[in-house]
Amino acid sequence: MRRRASLVLLALAVCCAAMAPTLRWYAFPRLAKIPPNQYQETVLEARPATLLNYSTLKSEKVEKLTIVQTLKGNVEESKRIERDAGRDVVVWDALAYVMGPDGKMVSKVPERYIFDAHTQAPVHATGETVDGDPVRREGIEFKWPFLTEKRDYQYFDAQTRTAAPIHYKGTRNFRGMEVYYFEQTIPWTKVPMPKTMPVKIPPEVLADSGLTRWYSTKRMFWIEPVTGAPVNGEEIHKEELRNAKALMGQDTITVFEGHVKMREDYIASVGELVESNRLMVLMLVSYMPWSLTVLALALLALAFWLEARSRRTSAPPAPPVPVGSVTAPV
Numbered sequence: 001m002r003r004r005a006s007l008v009l010l011a012l013a014v015c016c017a018a019m020a021p022t023l024r025w026y027a028f029p030r031l032a033k034i035p036p037n038q039y040q041e042t043v044l045e046a047r048p049a050t051l052l053n054y055s056t057l058k059s060e061k062v063e064k065l066t067i068v069q070t071l072k073g074n075v076e077e078s079k080r081i082e083r084d085a086g087r088d089v090v091v092w093d094a095l096a097y098v099m100g101p102d103g104k105m106v107s108k109v110p111e112r113y114i115f116d117a118h119t120q121a122p123v124h125a126t127g128e129t130v131d132g133d134p135v136r137r138e139g140i141e142f143k144w145p146f147l148t149e150k151r152d153y154q155y156f157d158a159q160t161r162t163a164a165p166i167h168y169k170g171t172r173n174f175r176g177m178e179v180y181y182f183e184q185t186i187p188w189t190k191v192p193m194p195k196t197m198p199v200k201i202p203p204e205v206l207a208d209s210g211l212t213r214w215y216s217t218k219r220m221f222w223i224e225p226v227t228g229a230p231v232n233g234e235e236i237h238k239e240e241l242r243n244a245k246a247l248m249g250q251d252t253i254t255v256f257e258g259h260v261k262m263r264e265d266y267i268a269s270v271g272e273l274v275e276s277n278r279l280m281v282l283m284l285v286s287y288m289p290w291s292l293t294v295l296a297l298a299l300l301a302l303a304f305w306l307e308a309r310s311r312r313t314s315a316p317p318a319p320p321v322p323v324g325s326v327t328a329p330v
Contacts, residue, residue: 006306013299020292028284032146033117034090036078040071042266046237046258051100054199057247059254065106067260068097071142074112081114081125088117091127092142096158098256106256107194111158113141120145120228122156130158131195139163144221144228146281148180155184159191159215166219174222174231175271184219191215210243213255226278226285231271235260 049065052058077091092113098106109131114123122128122137129135139154155166166184173179193213215238222232239255241248262270 006303006310009299009303009306013296013303016292016296016299020289020296023292024285024289028281029118032281032284033088034115034120034143035073036075036088036090036117037073038071038090038092039073042069042270043067043263044069044233044260045263046260049256049258050254051106052241052253052255054197057249057253062101064101065256065258065260066099068095068099070095070097077112077114077127081123085123085125087123089123089125090115090117094142104198105196106198108196109158109194113137115140118146130161131192133161133192135161137163143230144223144225146226146228147285148223148225148228150180153182155182155219157184157186157217157219159217160186160189161192166221172222175267177224177231177271177274179222179231180225182221182223186215186217186219188214188216209246211247212242214240214242224274224278226281227274229270229274229277231274232262232267234262 044067046065051062053060071092071094074091074093078089081089094111097108100106112129114125114128137156139156141156152165152167154163156163166182169181172181218236220234221230224231236259238257241253244253245251
């Protein structure tokens with residue numbers, strides 16, 4: 001009976017030992033994925049800010065500027081691209097909608113971001129755009145990979161349409177959560193005019209005037225490393241119109257300048273979502289594999305112990321010595 005129990009325990013130990021790496025290396029890449037239908041809205045504010053008044057063509061100090069960033073999963077496009085890509089793909093239709101203190105639109109820039117559902121690496125397909133212009137992204141955008149590493153990444157900048165390094169600057173504590181802090185600085189760069197603006201300036205007028213738009217930013221992210229999700233983000237953002245004398249009376253005009261930060265209520269809601277997702281990822285990559293490994297060792301030890309006891313009890317006893325068979329020496 002004990003031998004049969006030891007064999008059962010040994011089989012269970014082998015099963016647990018096999019399940020541990022299977023969860024980490026097979027199940028995790030297939031189960032930890034961004035859902036294709038995800039919808040997320042984030043509100044950021046710059047308080048105060050410098051903003052161009054298109055009525056007076058003068059830069060003015062304003063109380064605040066608001067940016068509403070939405071990410072909407074496009075399920076139909078995901079399925080279409082997956083047929084050719086041969087992997088799980090997410091398509092995000094993103095929109096950065098900028099409002100002045102009066103609630104009126106300052107600008108809006110749509111994007112279509114196509115990426116691998118597990119690794120967050122870009123997937124190049126028809127429809128990959130920024131403000132209607134076709135792009136070929138390199139590097140990540142909006143989200144870091146699951147199990148983010150302590151290293152630099154390439155991060156795509158929508159204004160310049162190019163990727164540049166975003167540097168790992170150390171591990172920090174953000175509201176009780178251990179996070180990785182990253183920074184990226186984009187130097188002054190000539191960038192395209194937004195296609196949607198408060199005033200309509202004909203393209204031929206812009207071309208004849210020589211007016212150009214320049215942009216610089218310092219981008220900061222606090223990343224929860226297990227999920228790769230930003231729990232906070234800030235930018236010190238600057239935009240200028242240069243060679244503007246013909247249209248606006250002076251050579252350089254500030255379009256926008258301010259320190260953009262996530263609004264407090266959105267920081268709290270993102271933190272709650274990240275905490276729940278973090279637990280699910282840790283179950284796949286740490287808690288369950290290690291628990292199964294410890295359980296396998298315990299079952300194996302118990303199986304060996306039962307087998308040893310079984311052998312001791314089943315061993316035949318030594319034959320008794322007959323009485324009177326021992327002769328005393330003379």
